[in-house]
Amino acid sequence: MTSEGLVVRNVKAAIEGKIVLRGVNLVVKPGEIHALMGPNGSGKSSLAYVIMGHPKYEILEGSIIVDGEDIASLPPEERAKKGVFLAFQTPPETMVKTRNLLIHISKIRGVPFSRALEAMKRVGLQQDLLDRYLNKGFSGGEMKRSEIVQLYLSSPKYPILDEPDSGMDIEGLLAIGSLVKELKQKGSGILVITHVARLFRDFSPDYVHVMIDGRIVLTGGHEIVKLVDEKGYEYIKTNYAPKEDTG
Numbered sequence: 001m002t003s004e005g006l007v008v009r010n011v012k013a014a015i016e017g018k019i020v021l022r023g024v025n026l027v028v029k030p031g032e033i034h035a036l037m038g039p040n041g042s043g044k045s046s047l048a049y050v051i052m053g054h055p056k057y058e059i060l061e062g063s064i065i066v067d068g069e070d071i072a073s074l075p076p077e078e079r080a081k082k083g084v085f086l087a088f089q090t091p092p093e094t095m096v097k098t099r100n101l102l103i104h105i106s107k108i109r110g111v112p113f114s115r116a117l118e119a120m121k122r123v124g125l126q127q128d129l130l131d132r133y134l135n136k137g138f139s140g141g142e143m144k145r146s147e148i149v150q151l152y153l154s155s156p157k158y159p160i161l162d163e164p165d166s167g168m169d170i171e172g173l174l175a176i177g178s179l180v181k182e183l184k185q186k187g188s189g190i191l192v193i194t195h196v197a198r199l200f201r202d203f204s205p206d207y208v209h210v211m212i213d214g215r216i217v218l219t220g221g222h223e224i225v226k227l228v229d230e231k232g233y234e235y236i237k238t239n240y241a242p243k244e245d246t247g
């Protein structure tokens with residue numbers, strides 16, 4: 001089906017009156033890995049939140065389309081049902097027992113709970129976390145790992161991973177890499193936000209985008225990762241970003 005994909009079309013968005021996305025275009029097709037890079041504060045997480053439907057963000061213009069259907073007015077849980085999933089850069093503390101959330105996800109996805117235990121083992125998470133409130137008092141790496149467990153269990157069509165590598169040790173990075181490759185093989189279209197070229201030793205993105213000041217100013221293949229690594233974002237900003245940036 002040609003309408004398959006996650007499409008962000010000319011999206012302008014604001015949070016608390018501040019414009020953070022200034023016309024973003026992005027198409028993620030099933031089976032593709034897209035990397036989104038860009039300096040701190042350029043709007044990467046904002047894009048992830050806008051796609052997922054964070055209520056604080058206001059879409060001023062444009063549309064978000066999943067498999068041909070505009071989801072921009074749907075609440076996050078409805079977007080989740082369409083296959084959109086966000087692994088948070090900074091996972092929020094919750095009042096939900098980890099076990100209950102994982103049971104809930106496995107029921108929705110129709111997979112046995114044993115898969116959650118398997119996933120925890122795979123990412124190196126202690127099972128005593130099951131009986132704690134999700135993310136409450138979790139270490140940075142434990143929070144990121146628990147996002148990966150949810151991702152593994154959900155196996156969504158359009159996962160967005162917001163800096164999954166931050167605070168992760170080598171084993172954690174390897175676990176992310178193998179999961180991303182597996183999801184791609186299963187036909188997911190994946191958006192990975194990262195600063196770290198290291199992550200791409202474990203899997204190779206099909207497309208790499210650089211966001212500056214709320215716009216994707218550069219898109220290419222793996223060579224962009226090298227360009228970012230060698231020249232930095234200032235170079236890309238000077239050479240590729242539009243000069244007037246008041247919009």
Ligand SMILES: Nc1ncnc2c1ncn2[C@@H]1O[C@H](COP(=O)(O)OP(=O)(O)OP(=O)(O)O)[C@@H](O)[C@H]1O
Pocket residue numbers: 015016018020038039040041042043044045046047089
């Ligand atoms: N609640 C808010 N009120 C005002 N501004 C906000 C709010 N939330 C985010 N912003 C601003 O939006 C801009 C984009 O933030 P965003 O988190 O999307 O950046 P990012 O590209 O993900 O950065 P990083 O690499 O540091 O994660 C930043 O300038 C940030 O301060």
Ligand SMILES: [Mg+2]
Pocket residue numbers: 044045046089162
């Ligand atoms: Mg961010």
